[in-house]
Amino acid sequence: MTIHKEGYTTIALSILFIFIINAFVDYKYADITWLKWLIYLFSLFLLITVLQFFRNPSRTFTSGENLVICPADGKVVVIEETEEGEYFKDKRLQVSIFMSPVNVHINRNPISGIVKFFKYHPGKYLAAWNPKSSTENERTTVVVEHKNGTPVLFRQIAGALARRIVWYVKEGDNVTQNKEFGFIKFGSRVDIFLPLGTKVNLELDQVVKGGITVLAELS
Structure with a gap:
């Protein structure tokens, strides 16, 4: 370590x-x-x-061309269909992972592909489990397009303790699955938005590890 x-x-x-x-x-x-x-x-x-x-910590990562790997350590707090209003502007399948202060806070690319969209939003510091944190807190939005053409959106969200979001990607980057795309300091959340119908391999309240746990499978 x-x-x-x-x-x-x-x-x-x-x-x-x-x-x-x-x-x-x-x-x-x-x-x-x-x-x-x-x-x-x-x-x-x-x-x-x-x-x-x-x-x-040292880890043996899980990888797979059509696999979506968990981008962060933590607990699954949301699995639901929801309206994604920033980029897709339609219904998507949202999976949210809450990171407590005791979790590893490195954020990793869930898939390999091209960064098609990136935006940083300054904002509030509501508790990360608050539903409004997705749209009102300090956050970043990243959209990576898989080589099969499927876009996956993932969003870093600052929490009540988190006061700094760090990111290492920009539009046009060719990113690799499990490589670091960012870091959030002291408690936070990561949301992932997938196409409707995507097979999700997680359950609510499941504890996951970034770069290891399989989140979903792309068709």
Whole structure:
């Protein structure tokens, strides 16, 4: 397991904060043993929390020409037909994966193909499970066209804790299944929009892993 590049600055700042607060407590409250140990334990907890959030575990990825692979770790919170109003402007099959702060937050391309559309939207920071988060929160929208001509839309959505969405793709890019397309910091959600009738291999509340769990099969 390694640490993702998006975590370098946050980890460095966290270590600096821990050093300062521990040095202050050691200097100001040297005789209060219980307080020093409380701060030590808090510092350890903070460091472990930040490190685990930015972890990048080694994985053996699942791949397949007609497979749609889960783009993120988390839990399936939505499987339903819905109106997609930004790009398709018609009914699509939506699958949503909620990422808690303890999940790996790397986002991976669910299919290989050409990026036909990309847009970043600034917005609010409603809880990621709130239905309005799909249209009101800070988010990105990516549409990748499979070589068989099927377009798949996936959307990064910031949550109540997430304050930064990172993306690595742009229109015209030729992307590869399971390669990173982005990262969301501290709790979030990814929506995937598929053609109606697509065979979905997931169930509600199922725990999935990005790059490993098969989400659907394209016809």
